[in-house]
Amino acid sequence: GLFPDQGTMVGTAGNGGVMIGAASANDIGNGSAGTIYGIRCERQSGVTITGASVRNLTATSNNSVIGIWLDNSGTGTYTTPVIAGNQVYSLSSTSTSASQRVYGIRADNASLATATVYNNDVYGLTPGAVASPTSTVVVAGLVANAGTNAGTVDFSFNSVRIDQTTSANATSTALYVGGGSATSRDNVLANTTQGQSGVPAHYAAYVSTGTITS
Secondary structure (H helix, E strand, O other): OOOOEEOOEEOEOOOEOEEEOOOOOOOEEOOOOOOEEEEEEEOEEOOEEEOEEEEEEEEOOOOOEEEEEEEEOOOOOOOOOEEEOOEEEEEEEOOOOOOOOEEEEEEEEOOOOEEEEEOOEEEEEEOOOOOOOOOOEEEEEEEEOOOOOOOEEEEEOOEEEEOOHHHOOOEEEEEEEOOOEEEEEOOEEEEOOOOOOOOOOEEEEEEOOOEEEO
């Protein structure tokens, strides 16, 4: 409820590494029901997620896959969480539906709450071959408030590469703001998907609702 966990650390003292997912493709998920995620922290005050490598997650059916998910959307008082120095790569979906989502790092914050996301690398996000062209953002490297949340996420010194050449029907973006506010400072946001005509679009940064400042 109103009293989140305090000071959780994902990683080890001294910024040691954590590996989520084996070296082989499709190691996590790949038939499991529901959203597939490497790390999910919900209602966490002052959580620190550092030094993690999240890889080889696969969602099937119309499910979504998220590398790292901070879910502080519930009402509460939160000390600023930190997501820093992580690698998220080789996330995929086999769905043909635009309802799938492939997100690298997602942070959802309640009103007045803030999260800090910096020095992370996100790449290798591959959606399923969406059957019909869609303007819905299916693929995003960094995500702030994908729901109706009104909090703030600060993004700094992150590197994101998106390449949707093999699934161009899915709209994609390196940075997505779905609500609340975000700051973007000194990030490398590359979307190398080939340009096309029609409904789908491919962005470096996309704001659905809310605001973004630099």
